[in-house]
Amino acid sequence: MAIKMIEELDAGPVYLREPISLLGGGEEIVLRIYQAIAKLIDKMSVQLPEPIPQNGEIYSFKRRTPADSALPTSAEIKYLFDKIRILDIENYPPAYIEYGDFRLEFTRPSLRFSDEIEATVKIKKIKGT
Template identity: 45%
Template sequence: MTDRRVIVIATPHARYDGLERQLRAVPRLEVVRLRQKSELSAQALSAIAPQYVFLPHWSWIIPAEVHERFECVVFHMTDLPFGRGGSPLQNLIVRGIETTQLSALRCTRELDAGPIYLKKPLSLNGAAEEIFLRAARLMKDMILEIVEQSIRPVDQQGEPVIFRRRRPEDGDLSGLARLEQVHDHIRMLDADGYPPAFLQVGDLRLEFRRSRLSHDGVDADVRITLSPRKETP
């Protein structure tokens, strides 16, 4: 890069603090971090004047006035157009997929349908938090490649496959029949901010983390709490 360039990294999640630090260390690259919903506004971005707005994991809807006026790049953990929609990591793992593509795409009005800048292979081994951190390391290289090479995105090709956003109750382990399924359900929800896999036994709720699969069983950490009693009418 010959000129100083300004980019925005917008995410509230601490797991991307390392990504921010690494990008700040790049010469002639100025990085502005946004963490709050209110900070991602057209007015605020106009004052910053970024070349790109990168959103590794933004927890809110991106306003049209933002993505229409600024080049907003989001990251999606599928080989788009396969896997548009919610809960990509969990939907991939329940399908038995072990390796995916991390797609960098331009944000548009239609969810996950924007043109693609580039894709990088991503392993789905390990717990969800490990996978997110692995993806963050990939994002650093992808961001620099987009900025330094001024990559222009190209339209997605192929028939979309839509993922349904998974709900907290989908973490119930009681309907599973194989140990591999139990292990996968625990690990795919084992990340900060995600409701863990669980079993409900009477008034007791058992929540599971740190799953280890062996040939004859699954070992995991468990937290047991009392479920709130329902009031009778």
Template identity: 35%
Template structure:
């Protein structure tokens, strides 16, 4: 069987490299322009995995192929864009990686599997946990070890964050809030920043031990 893996960020490429050692027929697609019905008819994938994708997928593809998306929230909560950031800034420390069948409703398809995901630590640490989760879930799905079910409970939906939302308009927040704000916007996202006249301080990352807040940044 042929499986298609649609992703482009560094952490997702690491996931692909780990998976392809076990599944030789797993094909990587990292260019949205190549995701066409013509291409899919040629390779005939049994499953299409979307662990990391920022573009709209055509209704024709969703209708005619088993498209499986991986979303970092306990669906139906936190549907939509920037789920990691939208949860961290609201003080959520534990969530889920959810694998679900895509349909025409935003993050609204049937759930196949879920796995616990901690949102503590740096983004790189979170990405490492996401790799572990997605690796486990994709293997289970290929093996057919899942139970498909409808989403249940009250849904919430959030928009993808915009670069201008990375601005800290004031430092009159708690140290914990500032720490979360900075760490959730580390690479590859638009970094947190604060303006000072014609200049701004850009925060690259931060450390917080409960008392002392440290950060690394630059003045632009």
């Protein structure tokens, strides 16, 4: 989405929108976002459209911390899969669980038969234990 800058953050009228699929892993989604941004830049370099005011509910999100990547101890498989895949991005804290003195970090998830997740697991000793 290309937004006209105004005093309030992300509140300006919208020049253009480009749909983005949320299928696949985090890296794939980020790549599609970059491709959508390039399309918007190309379109706007030819002709600047008239911006349309935003409407609807305002959403705000707090800044993520590494602790936000912790997987819950009880959840649906689909929720766990989505959390692992969306955090599977370079330079982003991966989804993890702590087990005793170890942190198990999960990347590259695949959903199998809708009730199993296959993933790569990296096991690290928790510092200070």
